[in-house]
Amino acid sequence: MRQQIVLDWLEFHQPDVLALQEIKCEDDVFPRAEFEAMGYRCSVHGQKSYNGVALLTKRPLVRVTTGFRDAAWPEDRRIIAAEMEGLWVINTYVPNGSKVGSDKWTYKLSWLEKFADYLRPAVERGIQFVWLGDINIAPTPDDVFDSARHLGGVGHHPDEFERLDKIKALGLTDLFRQFNEGPGHYTYWDFFIKNALDRKLGWRIDHIYATAELASRCTACEIDYEPRRLEKPSDHTFVMATFED
DNA sequence: ATGGTGGTGAAACCA
Numbered sequence: 408m409r410q411q412i413v414l415d416w417l418e419f420h421q422p423d424v425l426a427l428q429e430i431k432c433e434d435d436v437f438p439r440a441e442f443e444a445m446g447y448r449c450s451v452h453g454q455k456s457y458n459g460v461a462l463l464t465k466r467p468l469v470r471v472t473t474g475f476r477d478a479a480w481p482e483d484r485r486i487i488a489a490e491m492e493g494l495w496v497i498n499t500y501v502p503n504g505s506k507v508g509s510d511k512w513t514y515k516l517s518w519l520e521k522f523a524d525y526l527r528p529a530v531e532r533g534i535q536f537v538w539l540g541d542i543n544i545a546p547t548p549d550d551v552f553d554s555a556r557h558l559g560g561v562g563h564h565p566d567e568f569e570r571l572d573k574i575k576a577l578g579l580t581d582l583f584r585q586f587n588e589g590p591g592h593y594t595y596w597d598f599f600i601k602n603a604l605d606r607k608l609g610w611r612i613d614h615i616y617a618t619a620e621l622a623s624r625c626t627a628c629e630i631d632y633e634p635r636r637l638e639k640p641s642d643h644t645f646v647m648a649t650f651e652d
Numbered sequence: 653a654t655g656g657t658g659g660t661g662a663a664a665c666c667a
Contacts, residue, residue, distance in 0.1 A: 409659095429659095431659075431660070455660090456660055456661080456665085457666070503667060543667095597656095597657080598656090599655080601656090639658090
């Protein structure tokens with residue numbers, strides 16, 4: 408059960424914040440008690456079977472908001488944002504996109520455009536924030552094995568790069584790339600591919616972005632590969648960013 | 653050139 412992987416990881420690493428995506432359960436069945444017993448508070452925006460996001464934090468969150476706050480937009484549960492002691496954390500599960508040209512693909516591109524609009528007011532007000540989650544885009548040739556093969560497919564398509572570039576142009580830094588360059592740093596490995604982790608057949612699609620001031624206070628950003636080696640793992644693994652006070 | 657694995661939930665859909 409992946410729940411135990413998360414509990415064990417939390418107990419060992421003790422982060423101030425853990426952002427989860429694809430929790431696939433409603434709020435009332437989220438295993439809140441288990442996390443609370445370890446000293447974490449749970450803010451959950453759950454959905455049965457699909458999607459669903461959560462923020463687990465050691466300290467209280469205020470002004471928790473969910474979704475795009477737009478009545479016209481379909482209510483997939485993919486966004487949870489909150490303020491933690493003056494810092495905003497925005498956790499997203501970006502749509503996968505399924506196949507290029509499909510309805511889900513169109514939805515992914517529209518979703519990314521909508522998300523740029525969602526962030527813009529915060530940027531204009533000078534709010535410092537972290538945006539992180541399953542972004543479902545490998546933005547450069549170094550971010551997926553065999554870029555040439557995948558270029559133009561879902562997760563590695565110029566239309567996605569363009570949408571993501573517009574979001575980054577709001578003033579966001581990819582924290583992992585402040586500390587690591589080159590290929591081979593992945594956060595997701597397809598279950599279809601045997602021994603994908605050891606063969607380095609993966610994708611870097613889970614990202615942590617920060618506004619300039621926060622990015623300059625980031626002292627480390629790394630991928631923890633070990634959980635992907637466990638029995639019954641997630642196909643993704645954890646990405647960690649550390650900030651000085 | 654299609655299938656390969658895995659989760660949810662009990663067939664089909666999603667990744």
